[in-house]
Amino acid sequence: MTQKVPKVKFIIAPLNETCNIIYRYLTEGYLQSWCDMIYREYPKLREKLENITDNKIRKKVIYEFFEELFKNKKPLLERKTKDFQSEWNKINDDIMKALSEIVELDWPKKDKEFIARVTLNYICICNIKKRIFDVFYKQSFQEMKETCIHEISHFIYYEKWKQIFPKTKEKEFEPPHLVWHLLEMVPGIILNDKKIQRIFKNKFESYEEYRKLKINGRPILSYIQKFYDKRKNFEDFLKKSYEFIQKHEKEIKII
Numbered sequence: 001m002t003q004k005v006p007k008v009k010f011i012i013a014p015l016n017e018t019c020n021i022i023y024r025y026l027t028e029g030y031l032q033s034w035c036d037m038i039y040r041e042y043p044k045l046r047e048k049l050e051n052i053t054d055n056k057i058r059k060k061v062i063y064e065f066f067e068e069l070f071k072n073k074k075p076l077l078e079r080k081t082k083d084f085q086s087e088w089n090k091i092n093d094d095i096m097k098a099l100s101e102i103v104e105l106d107w108p109k110k111d112k113e114f115i116a117r118v119t120l121n122y123i124c125i126c127n128i129k130k131r132i133f134d135v136f137y138k139q140s141f142q143e144m145k146e147t148c149i150h151e152i153s154h155f156i157y158y159e160k161w162k163q164i165f166p167k168t169k170e171k172e173f174e175p176p177h178l179v180w181h182l183l184e185m186v187p188g189i190i191l192n193d194k195k196i197q198r199i200f201k202n203k204f205e206s207y208e209e210y211r212k213l214k215i216n217g218r219p220i221l222s223y224i225q226k227f228y229d230k231r232k233n234f235e236d237f238l239k240k241s242y243e244f245i246q247k248h249e250k251e252i253k254i255i
């Protein structure tokens with residue numbers, strides 16, 4: 001019997017959520033390149049925040065900045081949400097099936113609908129547990145699909161991971177834990193699989209931090225790629241990759 005696959009519903013990201021996320025990124029130290037990306041998109045925001053150290057005031061400045069922008073962009077956000085929805089619908093079922101095949105796991109029955117929020121935030125966040133992720137409103141169809149596939153791959157990967165490593169704590173799926181680092185390295189490997197590429201041709205890459213990282217003079221991603229190419233099955237790939245990054249925890253944790 002063919003499995004029932006989840007659908008994706010596109011909505012406009014609520015303004016207060018967008019502000020909270022941006023505030024968090026610009027205040028708590030995540031990957032530096034992510035902060036830079038937000039400022040590159042919104043240089044005026046950088047200027048406004050430049051000399052403000054008080055977090056309460058920073059929050060207010062961020063909120064006012066995006067409130068104004070949200071008002072102006074509302075019609076565009078509405079149109080984008082509609083367009084993304086109809087464009088994504090064309091590949092949804094095939095992608096969901098391909099991801100399930102790659103990870104060698106059926107979609108859980110509870111997974112009927114994922115929420116994609118079209119947002120003013122350049123950084124696309126993802127809540128694996130709540131099955132919600134963001135898509136930047138300026139993205140092209142190609143970029144939007146790339147983001148969706150990346151984030152949705154996290155959902156099924158997470159289910160598979162919990163099956164193989166049931167003792168993993170929820171917080172380990174977040175920075176700065178090793179389990180999270182591997183979760184973010186893997187899309188740049190598994191999404192270039194033919195199973196995805198024949199539906200959606202695209203070069204998937206892992207974050208710059210991982211692409212630059214070398215272990216014994218060799219890019220870390222080339223090791224992970226080798227584990228994937230030589231895997232007996234997906235479980236074998238995960239176990240070998242995890243063992244490897246645990247061994248090199250020190251080098252990875254400096255990111």
Ligand SMILES: [Zn+2]
Binds near residue numbers: 126151154183
């Ligand atoms: Zn990700």
